[in-house]
Amino acid sequence: MNTETILYIILSGILALLLAGFQYIIKLKSITKLSLLFLILRFLTLFSVLLLLINPKFDQVSVSIEKPHLIIAIDNSNSIRYLNQQEKVKNLVQEITENESIKRKFDLDFYTFGEEFKNTDSLTFLENQTNIDNVFDQLGQIYKQTISPTLLITDGNQTYGNDYEFSISKYNQMVYPVILGDTVTYTDLKIQQLNVNKYAFLKNQFPIEAILVYNGTETINSKFIVTKGNITVFSQNVSFNNLNNSKILSFTLPALKTGVGTYKATLLPIDNEKNKINNSKDFAVEVMDQKTKIALVSSILHPDLGAFKKSIEHNEQRSVLILNPEEAIKQIDDFQLLILYQPNGAFRLLIETLDKVGKNKLMVIGPNTDLNFLNRISKNYQFEISGQYEYYQADLNNNFSPFLVEDISFETLPPLKSYYGSIEFKTPYETILDKTINNIPTDEPLLATMESNHVREVLLLGENIWQWRAQSYLNYKSFNEFDDFVGKIIQYLASNTQRNRLNLEYETFYDGNTGVILKAQFFDKNYQFDSRESISIVVKDNISEEIKTFPFVLKNNNYEVDLSNLRPSEYSFTVKTAHENLSTSGSFRILEYNVEQQFLNANVAKLQRLAARSEGRSYFIDEANNLVNDLLNDNRFLPIQKSHKNSLPLIDWKYLLSIIVFSLSAEWFLRKYNGLI
Incomplete structure (x- = not known):
């Protein structure tokens, strides 16, 4: 409490005493015990009221010990x-x-x-x-x-x-x-790492790289073999010593049959080797019978072209060729789908040909797009032309139904540059991403899909998507999330299969050391996501014939089931809905490998x-x-002793109000009792 406040309190006491004395001493011309009692009560009342007006603050210090x-x-x-x-x-x-x-x-x-x-x-x-x-x-x-x-x-x-x-x-x-x-330290041979592509193509050779490590001092000889079932498909003698204690073997194997092929790599153990688990490792390769070829057509140079190419070719069963419109027309039959990047008048013949042959396409619209040209040639949409541009961020539409879309934190991605104005669709469409400005929705699509006469088209209304790929890497320390998102769009365009109300997302094989997660989406008859359904999966071990049933749980607008507790084996499954007569089946394989058992x-x-x-x-x-x-x-x-200082205003002290009420009530009662009122 500062000196000024103390001075005010003293003056308040003097003033209250003078006022009370004036009323009960000077005014009455005599001093009695009753008048002194009235003086005290009136003094308490006036002094308390003046204290409330001054409202002094008192510091309360509490001490605590923090371990x-x-x-x-x-x-x-x-x-x-x-x-x-x-x-x-x-x-x-x-x-x-x-x-x-x-x-x-x-x-x-x-x-x-x-x-x-x-x-x-x-x-x-x-x-x-x-x-x-x-x-x-x-x-x-x-x-x-x-x-x-x-x-x-x-x-x-x-x-x-x-x-x-x-x-x-x-x-x-x-x-x-x-x-x-x-x-x-024990003498030990182990397969440190196997580098194998997840996919291979029929009648091609797929590469394998094996890193072998020896921990010991003596010179030893062993043999590295790769088997498929009971057949040895590769073998090589290897030797190690204390100076030459690691080897890298690079070789290829033929992809002779479509489907998932399981192999076992083994580095034959030496005598008295303590840990033999790390001498072998299973791996699998899925053999495809075709490769999706995609044409990326542009008449300008832009970083988006490289971003699209890298994202799409992240899946090795896809290849991208960057062409100008004239080159694309000559090779149009070689591609399953085309990406038209910021088309202008030079694309006229190409777009007319695509419409005629019924090929799917991804259309990217940006500042270099000729909107007048598109309005003349497009049958699916018309653009409002303002000549102005704006930067839009993306907001995921959770009700999008044609395929599963994972949220890769779209709201954190940099804005795309797009034209300012609306678009009028002449055919049914579904929005994947909506445009937002400063998190304010605009009710306009940023990324949309449409389908007419069994021909699919995806429309991206903005350029600089290369910045999305870069930001996604900063967010997740990997390009995989963004590349998978682009991959799903390409998969949608590369296939003309009809939509299903029950869609599954899973891998054909899983490493024994990774989670086995299956995801599903269920849609009502209007193809709106339905979170009310109960979905279960019946899993059968094809080797032991054991059957287990697991429920899916709702998570982030997906149904999800975790089968990571299943032991390594071959499995077939059927996913069923409880209230609708819908089901779908598939199979997967879990490879045997435990990385935690690789250490001695x-x-x-x-x-x-x-x-x-x-x-x-x-x-x-x-x-x-x-x-x-x-x-x-x-x-x-x-331990640290900490003191906490808390400043409390007098107005928060409830007892002062009680004193005022008591003194006023007592004074009134005594005056009434003595006939002074």
Whole structure:
């Protein structure tokens, strides 16, 4: 409270006393006990009212003790089970949890990591992947402003994600790795990596690259073979020593039959090799009997052309050839569909030919498009010509039905440059993306599909889609999301099959180490997405004849089922709807491979470097007592006393109002009782 406020309070007291004295002392010309009591009551009333007018503020200080957090992040992947360390981990967690000294000094926070990062101390050791980098990324956001030493209980072997040894630079906490697993180095042969294209084309050769690694000191000989069923399709003798401890084999295999072909690569183990699981790996290749050829036709140069070509050719069963209109007309029969980029008068003969032969097309409209020309030649739409241009962002239409569209955060993508004005459609159309300006809808399509007389057309009303591909990479660290989106548009145009009310999205084979996710969309008779249906899948193991039924769950305007718990095998399935008599069938294969079983030892060196970079210290699991003692004796982790100052205005003090009411009521009652009123 400042000096000025104190002065006002003193003056208020004097003024209240003078006013009360004037009424009950000077005015009455005599002093009695009753008049003194009236004076006191009137003084309390006036002084309280004046205090409320001044409304002084009082500082309230509260003191609290904040303990540092002790983060216990536990590797929950099945490599811990494979290394037979799960009981030691559980015992360590129990010891920390029951240690009273630790609990007095720290607030304990437990997390597990593997494929996912979770706030829990429930341990299963069943997760099929390990991402340690994600641990530091998540914890760095949660404990940004606190002192939080981190126990990282792991074998240090990461199967995907960025290198966690370098991501520690973004994590401002001390890390204490607790190292799990055997540190003894064993002689070992393994297939480090197999690089195989997912698709191949009939009667072609598909390439394979195998990276083989040897861990040992002696010179050894082995043999690398690839089998398909009981037939050996490739073999090569290999030798290793302590200097030449890795080899890269590159070879090709013939694609003789359409469908999914399953192969097994094996590096024959040496005598007394401890881990033989990493000596073999299954892989599969889907053989296609044709390749979709697409013409990208343009009379101008633009970065969009390269973006379209790269996105479409991301799927190796598709090829794109960039042509001008004159070249495209001569080769029109060689292509399944055409992309017409910002057409002008030079496209007249090409568009007339496409309409005549009934080929599907993707039309890209931008500032270099001749809208007058399109209005004259198009039978499906007419443009309002204003001569002005605007930048539009995209908003996904969740009710789009012809095919499944994943939301790749369209609202975060850069705006496309498009003409300013409306478009009038003369044929039924469906909108994939709507135009928005500053998140305000315009009720105009940015990307739309239409179908007339079994001929399909997609209309993109904007240029600079290359910026979408670049931004998608920044968002997801990969081009895959954007390329898959473009791929679905191309797939829609490359096929003239009728729409189904029940659509499925799945792969023909899955790596044993990846999630097996099937997605479905169900539409009502008006082809509007229907979220009320119950959908189930009946899965049959073609080898064991075992049959299981799973429900689909509704997720982000899709129905989805996770079959990742199925063991590696060949499966056939039927998807059914509960209320409508609709069903569809298919098959897939899960390949046998567990990346968590490829490791023999803990990655001691990396975990020790991790501890040094974060100013922590590493421990082996059997040194848990030293870890606890070091944490308790480390003066860097002391409780912090924090004071919180809260300024409270007097007007919020309810008792002052009670004093005013009481003093006024008492004065009135006494005056009434004594006949002064």
